[in-house]
Amino acid sequence: MSLVTVFLLVISSVVTFAKAATHTFNWTTGWDYRNVDGVRERPVITCNGEFPWPDVRVTKGDRVQVYLTNGFNNSNTSLHFHGLFQRGNSQMDGVPGLTQCPIVPGSTMLYNFTVEDNSGAYWYHSHTDGQYEDGMRAAFIIDDGENNENYPYKYDEEVVLTIGEWYDRPVHELNRLFLNLNNPTGAEPIPQNLILNDTRNLTWEVKPDTTYLLRLINVGGFVSQYFWIEDHELTVVEVDGVTVEQNTTDMLYVTVAQRYTVLVHTKNDTSRNYAIMQKFDDTMLDKIPTYLELNATSTLSYSADLGAASENYVDALEPLDDFYLVPYNKQEVYGDPDYVITVDVSMDNLINGVKYAFFNNITYRAPKVPTLMTVLSGGDNVTDPYIYGTNTNTFVLQKDDIVELVLNNFDNGTHPFHLHGHAFQTIVRDRAYEDAPRRYDDSDHPEFPEYPMIRDVVYVNRQSNFVIRFKADNPGVWFFHCHIEWHLLQGLAIVLVEDPLAIQATASQHLTDSVQEVCRDAGIALAGNAAGNTVDFFDLTGQNVQEKRIPSGFTKKGIIAMTFSCLAGVLGLITLSVYGLLEQPEVASEKLMQDFNLGPQELIEERSTSSNSVDRVNP
């Protein structure tokens, strides 16, 4: 290397260093009342007493320091920066039970990381107990260079727009009804409304003949939505922070946690305003209550004098299929995998009558010691998945392996899956199947795309399968889970421990003072296996485990019968509010019977014959 080159390298690193900024935030959680959807006031989670939470904008290379103080009196909290790779810094990923301890009331955690590997549209949210559905989330935008100067597409203005859904009451109330013996079918709570930018009937004032970079972020927790703007094309240029070759469409299908960045060119003609439309994917709802408006209209406004736009009806929902998007960097499909993980998704009731979600028959239960702390204290034993517990579905990945994850969805619903620490290639996504689930068959599959779409949240169709690939080049402890918060609460998650020996050997992975203090405040040990055993890492006595399976001979019908017989009086209140059917009690019991293929006569018979079983089940 010549002296001149060395000199230039020194100069350029100094310049880069000089430009990188540090952004420090000091946030305390709390509750207050807000009327978000214009229907009614309800408690929302605030940031320093304010709502909504602030959007964050930084430049690639910057440092972010967030002091998060738990200002709640009776719930824990955490903060996850969705989509950021947190390379060499797994402890900042924000997942209690995996990478940190829960932040208990009064405790403060410093999230301190640089944004090196990512740019584009991200978001941050609580990773605790569905809290983000109560408003603890916002956009996190990363410019590529000063004023996004390295972005490959040109535009005039940039606008962020969060979309989502809103419930009529807080998640902790809904969750008591959801994970409940009285909701044996696991029907998810029905939202009250579609929202965008935490309101309805929004007016977006635009200038004519202008190219907008519109960053759409679905910050919802359950239902996917269709999005379109009347008579305006959407040119997709980025998904989940991955720049793609332009693809122009009239309509998008956005699952929760996905981001689409699109170019929208406005018209020269300012003589009318246009509808911005959102529509629920109602196939994801167990029941469509009469009150629920399935679509919402906002206004793309060329002139305030022209007022609000009226609804734009379309005959067919034909969104872009993201599977065919091509990354801008044209990364080729990874070759044959070194390691294949196959997971089957299913839902079932356990002995307590609650409906759970399973990967390979295991519903996730957090370990007693966060998995990252097990890695840091486990010596040579950390390459054995057993020490992380038998109820955590933990897989250990080896350095730089090409990992293939095959997901077979035995559930008759669409699910958006998210991998922490990576964006992945999606090489197969099969169509929906109506009658029986279809497994992936690696001897009979469509040809893989040459340049597969890369993103961090991808949906699987009902009773179908997908295959994703990524390279295990980011040592850390990473969650892979359904981003429907209800399903995560039901345990639909696995854990990937990536190159654990490298985690041990890397100074930046060692726990910061703040991370350790958060654990001390929570009374959680910083060492040990999943059961908290520090002497013998292979002794899992006392680990958290799932409820027992329902013994054969005791059917789901028994569970239903038990529900009806024990709770005939209460049924109206609890089950019905979960089904969103308070106004139509008879429809709800009908729905319950349909879900379990029970006729009214059978129901009565079950009720009289299963009374012994009922005793066996009651705690």
Ligand SMILES: *[C@@H]1O[C@H](CO)[C@@H](O)[C@H](O)[C@H]1NC(C)=O
């Ligand atoms: C954060 O704000 C709280 C309350 O205003 C204050 O007590 C604390 O010192 C601040 N922390 C930092 C690191 O600025």
Ligand SMILES: *[C@@H]1O[C@H](CO)[C@@H](O)[C@H](O)[C@H]1NC(C)=O
């Ligand atoms: C939006 O409009 C609907 C009726 O179209 C109304 O019920 C609701 O209160 C409005 N919401 C807000 C936040 O203004």
Ligand SMILES: *[C@@H]1O[C@H](CO)[C@@H](O)[C@H](O)[C@H]1NC(C)=O
């Ligand atoms: C804790 O906070 C909740 C929600 O704001 C409130 O309803 C409750 O009264 C508080 N409890 C105590 C003991 O302060």
Ligand SMILES: *[C@@H]1O[C@H](CO)[C@@H](O)[C@H](O)[C@H]1NC(C)=O
């Ligand atoms: C908060 O975390 C602590 C420590 O793990 C735990 O004991 C407590 O039950 C949690 N609180 C809630 C409301 O989940």
Ligand SMILES: *[C@@H]1O[C@H](CO)[C@@H](O)[C@H](O)[C@H]1NC(C)=O
């Ligand atoms: C954040 O981490 C950097 C790098 O380790 C360190 O220099 C800095 O002091 C940390 N910030 C705080 C507030 O501790």
Ligand SMILES: *[C@@H]1O[C@H](CO)[C@@H](O)[C@H](O)[C@H]1NC(C)=O
């Ligand atoms: C949505 O809210 C963000 C943050 O307040 C704001 O910057 C943006 O302009 C809003 N978008 C629209 C379309 O009004």
Ligand SMILES: *[C@@H]1O[C@H](CO)[C@@H](O)[C@H](O)[C@H]1NC(C)=O
């Ligand atoms: C819109 O108006 C500009 C000048 O203001 C003109 O250059 C452009 O060609 C017009 N575009 C269309 C589609 O008419």
Ligand SMILES: *[C@@H]1O[C@H](CO)[C@@H](O)[C@H](O)[C@H]1NC(C)=O
């Ligand atoms: C919106 O929903 C209503 C019923 O909820 C329906 O009548 C109307 O056609 C829908 N509009 C669109 C654009 O789908």
Ligand SMILES: *[C@@H]1O[C@H](CO)[C@@H](O)[C@H](O)[C@H]1NC(C)=O
């Ligand atoms: C655009 O998306 C469609 C599917 O919606 C696909 O057929 C087409 O190949 C894509 N084109 C480009 C350039 O990405």
Ligand SMILES: *[C@@H]1O[C@H](CO)[C@@H](O)[C@H](O)[C@H]1NC(C)=O
């Ligand atoms: C899950 O359990 C079912 C029924 O007991 C069994 O047939 C199936 O093989 C199990 N699946 C896995 C992946 O262990």
Ligand SMILES: *[C@@H]1O[C@H](CO)[C@@H](O)[C@H](O)[C@H]1NC(C)=O
């Ligand atoms: C799956 O759901 C679809 C749409 O709701 C329905 O038509 C189909 O009958 C269901 N299949 C099974 C096996 O339940």
Ligand SMILES: CC(=O)N[C@H]1CO[C@H](CO)[C@@H](O)[C@@H]1O
């Ligand atoms: C079974 C096994 O590998 N046990 C090892 C766990 O780690 C400790 C300390 O690193 C070793 O002493 C054990 O042999």
Ligand SMILES: [Cu+2]
């Ligand atoms: Cu799901």
